[in-house]
Amino acid sequence: MGARRMNHFADRLLAWFDRHGRHDLPWQHPRTPYRVWVSEIMLQQTQVKTVLRYFERFVARFPDLPALAAASEDEVLAHWSGLGYYSRGRHLHRAARRCMEQHGGELPASLETLAALPGIGRSTAAAILAQAHGMRHAILDGNVKRVLARQLGEPGWPGLPAVEARLWAEAEARLPETRLADYTQALMDLGATLCTRSRPRCPDCPVREGCVADAQGLTTQLPARRPAKALPTRRATLLVLRDAEGRVLLERREGKGVWQGLWSLPERPEDTTAPGGAPAPGQTAQPLPAFVHTFSHYRLEARPLLWPLSEPAAVAEALLAPADAGPPPPRRWAGPADWPAIGLPAPIRTLLESLP
Numbered sequence: 001m002g003a004r005r006m007n008h009f010a011d012r013l014l015a016w017f018d019r020h021g022r023h024d025l026p027w028q029h030p031r032t033p034y035r036v037w038v039s040e041i042m043l044q045q046t047q048v049k050t051v052l053r054y055f056e057r058f059v060a061r062f063p064d065l066p067a068l069a070a071a072s073e074d075e076v077l078a079h080w081s082g083l084g085y086y087s088r089g090r091h092l093h094r095a096a097r098r099c100m101e102q103h104g105g106e107l108p109a110s111l112e113t114l115a116a117l118p119g120i121g122r123s124t125a126a127a128i129l130a131q132a133h134g135m136r137h138a139i140l141d142g143n144v145k146r147v148l149a150r151q152l153g154e155p156g157w158p159g160l161p162a163v164e165a166r167l168w169a170e171a172e173a174r175l176p177e178t179r180l181a182d183y184t185q186a187l188m189d190l191g192a193t194l195c196t197r198s199r200p201r202c203p204d205c206p207v208r209e210g211c212v213a214d215a216q217g218l219t220t221q222l223p224a225r226r227p228a229k230a231l232p233t234r235r236a237t238l239l240v241l242r243d244a245e246g247r248v249l250l251e252r253r254e255g256k257g258v259w260q261g262l263w264s265l266p267e268r269p270e271d272t273t274a275p276g277g278a279p280a281p282g283q284t285a286q287p288l289p290a291f292v293h294t295f296s297h298y299r300l301e302a303r304p305l306l307w308p309l310s311e312p313a314a315v316a317e318a319l320l321a322p323a324d325a326g327p328p329p330p331r332r333w334a335g336p337a338d339w340p341a342i343g344l345p346a347p348i349r350t351l352l353e354s355l356p
């Protein structure tokens with residue numbers, strides 16, 4: 001993006017902010033570093049309308065940094081009560097004490113020193129310096145990541161370091177030369193009020209022109225969601241032991257594993273060639289279509305084997321015995337007429353109902 005177009009972005013955003021932005025937030029009057037800091041920490045996990053209820057009460061009791069540092073942690077947390085995420089209150093208190101000890105009772109005005117205090121990262125430090133001192137630093141909180149990912153049409157998940165680095169570079173490149181406090185607030189307001197996660201109000205957006213997500217119909221897809229964690233895969237053979245009357249042998253799942261208490265098919269490790277590890281006399285297994293079932297913590301790749309049995313049922317149960325270490329689970333023979341009344345896992349029911 002060229003410099004002129006980026007200024008265009010800031011110009012349009014500021015013009016919109018002058019008309020529609022939030023100018024009456026309590027930490028804007030007066031906009032001291034201490035008050036901006038407290039507001040920024042409160043706003044980290046909480047919406048403005050909730051913070052409004054707590055901010056005034058908090059700064060009335062702790063009007064400046066020395067007052068906060070002098071209070072006990074218990075009292076600070078009591079005034080944080082209701083905002084949740086109490087580690088923020090604890091960090092605020094610890095940072096105030098460190099400022100008393102190491103920074104002459106003031107919040108440092110350098111990005112690196114400020115960002116090193118408890119509970120303040122790079123974006124929060126930049127927001128404080130831009131709003132309280134008009135310093136030219138870019139912010140990149142969750143709302144701004146969303147706005148920029150959509151503006152750029154960034155397809156990657158913003159939590160990835162490479163994607164985050166691109167967004168930081170873009171946030172820096174779009175900074176105006178002046179009015180940094182207003183620009184920072186404007187960007188936050190845009191993310192909080194128009195460019196919301198679900199249903200952004202693009203027709204009202206001052207920076208719609210040049211927004212890739214809007215132009216390409218990608219606003220619901222961007223920013224990209226966190227990629228799903230790859231689940232481990234377990235492969236197993238499901239034994240469909242069927243007697244001459246069409247009944248299959250079911251086992252009740254004991255213990256704490258999946259499908260606990262349900263009736264399922266005997267399951268063996270993937271390379272099973274026979275129920276008990278030895279060929280069943282005179283019988284050939286017929287492979288059925290494999291299927292995948294996803295549990296919350298693993299994927300099961302199941303390979304069902306249909307085993308038509310001519311021997312008495314007792315023989316089939318005896319064949320299963322060697323594979324089990326402890327006492328065998330409860331077993332029963334059940335035909336199609338019984339299945340509807342039996343607690344079967346859904347994929348097992350589907351498999352049984354589709355047996356040839």
Ligand code: SF4
Pocket residue numbers: 147150151194195196200201202205206207208209211212213214219
């Ligand atoms: S045009 Fe829509 S998606 Fe793009 S920045 Fe504006 S509100 Fe967000």
